[in-house]
Amino acid sequence: MSKELLGALDTLESEKGIKKEVVIDALEAALVSAYKRNYGQAQNVEVDFDQVKGNIHVYAVKEVVEDVFDSRLEVSLQDALAINKAYEIGDDIRFEVTPKNFGRIAAQTAKQVIMQRVREAERGIIYDEYSQYENEIVTGEVERQDNRFVYVSLGKVEAVMGRSDQLPGETYRIHDKIKVYVSKVENATKGPQVFVSRTAPDLLKRLFEQEVPEIFDGIVEIVSIAREAGDRAKVAVRSNNPNVDPVGTCVGPKGQRVQTIVNELHGENMDIVEWTDDTAVFIANALNPAEVLDVIFDPENERGCTVVVPDYQLSLAIGKRGQNARLAAKLTGFKIDIKSETEASDIMEANPENVAQAETGNEAPVDDETTDSEVSDDVDSDVADAEATSEADEPTSADDAE
Template sequence: MEATSGMPRPELLQVADAVAREKGIDRDEVLGAMEQAIQKAGRSRYGHEHDIRAHIDRKTGEIRLARFIEVTDDIENDFTQMSLEQARIRDENVELGEFLIDPLPPIDFGRIAAQTAKQVIVQKVRDAERERQYNEYQDRMGEVVNGAVKRVEFGNVLVDLGRTEAILRREELIPRETMRQGDRVRALILDVRREQRGPQIFLSRTHPTFMAKLFAQEVPEIYDNIIEIKSVARDPGSRAKISVQSSDSSIDPVGACVGMRGSRVQAVVAELQGEKIDIIQWSEDPATFVVNALAPAEVTKVVIDEESNRIEVVVPDDQLSLAIGRRGQNVRLASQLTGWDIDILTEEDESERRQEESRKRAEMFIKALDVDEVIAHLLVAEGFTSIEEVGYVPLAELAEIEGFGEELAEELRGRARGYLAEEAERLQTRRGELGVADDLIEFPGISLAVAVQLGENGVKNLEDFADLASDELIEFAGPTETITLDQANDMIMEARRRLGWFDDLEEETGEAGAEGEDA
C-alpha cells in the first residue's frame, strides 16, 4: 500500500531553495530536515511508539505521511512489527522483510507542532552547515587565509573569514604583535576540529609553514615549482632561516627569493613584524649545508659523525659569538634547519682537544707496548688509535713509518698482540668471577670488554640486558666503547625479541581478547 498524497505545496520547495542558497548547503539536506520535522509532528499526534515517516515530493512539494509496519518472524515491538500470517490477512502478496504502509491524513499543524518542526529544521540546517564548513576547511589545512579581527578575548583573536569564524590563539601570534577589532590579518589554517559547538578552525602566524606559504605568494618561481623550499626554522618575531633549491641551474634560488633590491623578502619581513630572515642555499652534502646555515659566521673545519647525527664545526676565535648568536639563536636555528646536532668549537678549543686526545693515545701506547714517547707520538701522528690497529696492521705499512724499520715494526706488532692476548685472558678471568653468561657474550655488538663492564654493573645475562634502558646501556658500556642511542635501542629490542617478550605479549593480548569474546 502507498501513502496518499497531500495537496501540492510548491511554497515548501521555494523555502527549501531559499535556505539552501542562503546557507550554502544542499537542497536535499534542507528537504530532509523538513521531512524529519513533519515525522516528529506526526509522532506527537499519532503516538511516539509508531514508525511514522514523511516524504516530500521533490517536484511538487506534496507531503506524504504514513505509518510503516515491518513484516518479521522475530517480533519485538507490536506497534512497528507484525507476523507474516497477520500481514497476509491485509495483503496476501507481502513477504518477510517488507513493510505494510498505512497512509495517514495530512497534519493540520498546531502552534506547538509548528514550533517543534521549526526547531528541527533549524537544527538540521545548522548541523548540515557545520558539516559543510568542517569538510571545506579540513581540505584547506595548510593554506593561508585572509580575515578581519572580530574581537580579542584574553589575548586570543577571533577572526571573521566571511562565512565562518576562526581562532588565532595567543601562542600562535607573533610576540609583541597587537591586534584590534577591524584589522585585516593573514594566517595559516593550522588545524580543524569537530567540537560540540561546531567545527573549530585554528590559525597560526608562528608556524614555519606560514613563512613558506608567504614566500610562495611573493616568489613566482616557488609557486611554479622551479624553486623548492626545503626547510624552514623560525624564532617567531625575531629571526628565521629558510633553505631553498632550484631545479633550473640558470636560476639563483637565493637571489630569486630576495628579489630586486630585496623587495620580495622585505614583503615577507613586513608581514612577520620585522622578523629577520636568512635565505640559505640548500645542499645535499651535510657539511656544505651546515656551513651555509651558520651564515653569516665563517667556518674553517667540519667533522661529521653520522652515527650520532652530530656535526662538529670549528670557527675562528673571533667568529664564535657570531656563529652561536644571541642566546644561541643562530646555531639553534641552523640545527633545526639542517636536522643535525651542531657543536661549535673555536680553533683554539679544537687544537687543545686534539692535543689532549694525542696525549692520551700516546700514554696508551707507552703503557701497552712499553715504548718511549718518541715512538708513541710517531704512532699517533700516523693515525693509529688503538692497540688492535698496531697488532694487526700489515707489517709493511708499519715499517714504512719514518724512523721505523722492519725489525722494529715486527717487535711492536708482537708486543701489541701479546698485550691483547693478556688483556683477553684478564677479561675472561674477570668475566668468570662476575658470572657473566654465554648468551650475553655471544650477543651481536657486545665485545668481551663491554660484557665485563656490564657485569660490573650487575648485568650478567641476556634477560638483565633486555631489561636495560638505552641510556643505562650507553653509561654501563663505558667511555671507550662508542654506542649511539639508536644502536642501544636496536640492541635492547633485539634482545627482547630473542627472549620472546613480544610473543608473550601477543599471547596475553590474544587470550584477553578471547576471554572478552567468551564473556
Template sequence: MNKELMLALDLLEKEKQISRDVLFEAIENSLITACKNHFGKSDNVKVEINKETCDFEVYAEKEVVEEVEDPVLQISLEDARKIKAKYKLGDIVKVDIKSKEFGRIAAQNARNVITQKIREEERSVVYNIYYEKEHDIVTGIVQRYIGNNISIDLGKADAILAESEQVKGENLRPTERVKLYIVEVKNTSKGPRILVSRTHPELVKRLFESEVAEIQDGTVEIKSIAREAGSRTKIAVWSNNPNVDAVGACVGMNGARVNAIVEELRGEKIDVINWDENPGNLIQNALSPAKIVNVFADPDERTAKVVVPDYQLSLAIGKEGQNARLAARLTGYKIDIKSETQAKDAYGFRLEDYLDDEDYDEYDDYEEGEFEDAPTEEEE
C-alpha cells in the same frame, strides 16, 4: 508544504550550499518523527514529497483484517473497501493521515527538525571548507580579545589565535587584516573549532610558496625551515633547474619578494640559504653570515664541529645563541662552534684535521688580515 517553503529551500541551497535532497530528507524524517510522537508508532508511516511543488503526503500502511485489534497498524475490510473496492483480507492499504491536530504538530515538529538540520548542514559545510585548508594559510580580520586569546573572522567562520600561537610583541588590533596558518580544524557539536597560528614555521613556508612563482611551479623547493617567531627565520632552498638561482628567486629583484614576506611578519629577519646534500656545506651555509674555517660533520651521530676565525665567533653563535640554534634546527645537526684559538687549545686538536687543500689559501688570507672588515654580530 507550499511555494514559500520551496523558495526557502532554493535560497538555502544557493546561499548556504545545502543540498535540496538533504533538506527533503530532513523534512521526511521530521514528519515520520511527528507521527511517532502523535500516534505512538511510526514503523508503518511513509512520507512522499513532490520535490517540484513541495507538496507532501503522509500515510500509514495498514493491513486489511477482519477484526481490528491495533488501529494504528490495521484497517477493517469494510473501511478498506471505502478507499478502494478491490481490497481483500491481507492486503496493505495506504491510509492518508489528515488529522488537524497531527497537522499542527507535524508543522511545528518539521520546522524544529528542519532548523536543526540546516544548522547541522551549515556547520558541516563550514567544517569541510576549512578542513580542506588545514595546514594552509588564510587571511583573517582581528575581531576581539577573549582573555589572552584572539578571535579572528575568516569569513565563513571564526578562528581562535591562542596566546601560545601569538608572536611575542606583535600587537594585533581589531579590524586589522592578518595572514594566519591553520594548525587544526576540529568538528564539534557547536560547529568547527579552527585553531590558527602566527608563530608556526609553516606560515613562513606558505608565504614563500604564495610569493615565489618558481616554488609554485616546482622549480625551487623549500628543503628545511627553522624559525624563532618575531625575531628570525632561516630557510634552505634548492633549485631543480641549474639555470635558476634558488636563493635569488626567493629574494626577488631588489629583495622585493622576501621584503613582502618580512613586512607581513612585521619585520622578522629572514635568511635564505642554499640547500646542499653535503652536510658540511649545508652547515656552513646555515651559519651565514659568519665566515667558517671548516666543518667536520658526522652524519651517523648527526653532530658537527665547526671552527671559525676568532673575530667571527660571536657572529657565528649569534645573539643569545640564536644563529647557532637556528642553524642546528635547519640542518638537524648538533653543532659545536669553536674559535681557532679555542680549537687549538682543545686537547688533541690539529688544524690540519679541519682544513683541506683549498682551505689553506683562505686560512692564509685570514692570517694576513684579509678578513678584517668582515661583518660582526652587531653589524649583521
C-alpha cells in the same frame, strides 16, 4: 500549509542545493516522533508525505496474528480478512490515525526540520570552502581578542588564533588586516572551526612563494626552514637551474623581496642560506654569518658534528642566547658542537687519534655547491654543548655583527 511547504522545499533545492527527498525523509521521521510525543502512542506508526498535494497522513502499522495480545501492535486474522481476504498471518496492515489537529504540529515540525537542514547545508558549504584553504595563506580582519584567542574574520567564518600561534610582541587591533596561515579546519558540531597561525614555519614558506616567483614556479626550492617566530629565521634554498642564484633570487634587488617578508612579520630577521648536498658545506652555510674553518663529524653519532671557528668569531657562531647555533641545528638536522680554533687545537694535541678522524670527517673544502638532494627536517635543537664551550663573556647577536 501544504502549498507553502511544497514551495519551501522547491526553494531549498534550487537555492541551497538541498535535495527535496532528503528533507522529506527527515520530515517524516520527525513527524513520527512528534506524533508519539504529543499523543502518547506507543504503536508502530508511519508518516506519509504526499509530494504532489503536500498532504500528511499518519498510519498505525499492525501485524496480522491468530490471537491478539496487544491491540496497539496487532490485529486478528479475522478482522484482517474482513478488510481484505488476501491478508495472511504475518502481514502488516496500515490503519490511518491522523489526528484532526495534526496539521499544526506538522507545520511546527516541518519548520524545525527545514531550519536544521538549512544550517547543516550552510555548515557543509562553509567547511568545503575553507578546507580548500588548509595549509595556505589567507588575509583576514581582526574582530576581537580575549585571554586565549585572537578572532579573525575570514568572510563567512570566524577563525581563531591561539596564544602559541601569535607573534611575540605583536599587537592585534580591531579591523587590522593580517595574513594568517590556515593550519587546521575542523567540521565541529557547532559548525566549521578554522585555526590560523602567525608562527608556523609554513607561513614563512608561503610568504616566500608569494614574493619570489621563482619559488612558486619551482625554479628555486625551499629545502628547510628553522624559525623562532618574531625574532629570527633561517631558510635553506637551492636552485634547480644552474644559471639561477637561489640566495640572490630570494633576497631580490636591493633586498626588496626579503624585506617585504620581514615587514609582514614585524621585523623578524631572515638568514637565507644555500643548500648543498655536501653536508659539511651546508652546515658551514647554516652558521652564517660566522666563518667556519672546519666541520668534523662524530664517528659515533651520524647526526652529530663539531664545528671549528676562529677564536674571535666563537660568540658570533653561537649567537645571542645560543640562537644562531640552535637555528643552524634545526635547519640542518645535526647536533652542532661549536669550538674555537684554539680549543680545537688543544683537544687535538691531547688526543692525537682525533686528528685522523678530523681529516676523514671533512675532506671537502667549505665552498658553495648546489646539487639535487634532500635534507631531513627531523632536528635535534640541543646546543648545550655549543654554549658550554664558549669562553666569551656575553655572546653577540649575529644580526649585530652583520
